[in-house]
Amino acid sequence: MSGMKSEEYWENLVKKSLCRFLLLSQLAKGPLHGYAVNQAIKDACNGCCEPTEAMVYSTMKELQDNGYVESRMEEHQGRRRRVxxxxxxxxxxxxxxxxxxxxxxxxxxxxxxxxLYTAPVEVKV
Known part of the structure; x- marks a missing residue:
C-alpha cells in the first residue's frame, strides 16, 4: 500500500475538491444537464480532471439538497434529462x-x- 506516495492518492483527493469548484464554474455560465456538465469540466481543465459520472451526479445532488443548485426535467430530442x-x-x-x-x-x-525543480536538501542526522 503506497498511500500518500501514490499519485493516484493525490489525484483523487484533488479531484473531489476541484470537481465541486469546476461544477460550480460551469453552472455559473448557464443551465446544463448532467452529461454536459461532465464534458464541460473535462474541457475546462484540458482533461486533467476527468470526474466520473457518479462523482458529478452525487456532487450535483449534494449541491441541490443544500440549495446551491436547482433543476428541472426537460425533453430534448425525445429524451428526458435533468437540467x-x-x-x-x-x-x-x-x-x-x-x-x-x-x-x-x-x-x-x-x-x-x-x-519538481529544486534539488533535494540533504538532511544530516
Whole structure:
C-alpha cells in the first residue's frame, strides 16, 4: 500500500475538491444537464480532471439538497434529462470558492516548483 506516495492518492483527493469548484464554474455560465456538465469540466481543465459520472451526479445532488443548485426535467430530442443551474446561494458559493482558489494557487505553484525543480536538501542526522 503506497498511500500518500501514490499519485493516484493525490489525484483523487484533488479531484473531489476541484470537481465541486469546476461544477460550480460551469453552472455559473448557464443551465446544463448532467452529461454536459461532465464534458464541460473535462474541457475546462484540458482533461486533467476527468470526474466520473457518479462523482458529478452525487456532487450535483449534494449541491441541490443544500440549495446551491436547482433543476428541472426537460425533453430534448425525445429524451428526458435533468437540467441544472445555480441559485443565488450557489453563485455566492462559487464566488467564495474562486476567492479561496485565487489565494491558494500561488502557494500551490510554489510548492510544486520546489518539489519538481529544486534539488533535494540533504538532511544530516
Amino acid at each position: 441544472c443551474w445555480l441559485t443565488p446561494t450557489g453563485e455566492e458559493a462559487f464566488q467564495s470558492a474562486a476567492r479561496v482558489w485565487e489565494r491558494m494557487l500561488p502557494a500551490i505553484q510554489d510548492c510544486v516548483a520546489q518539489a
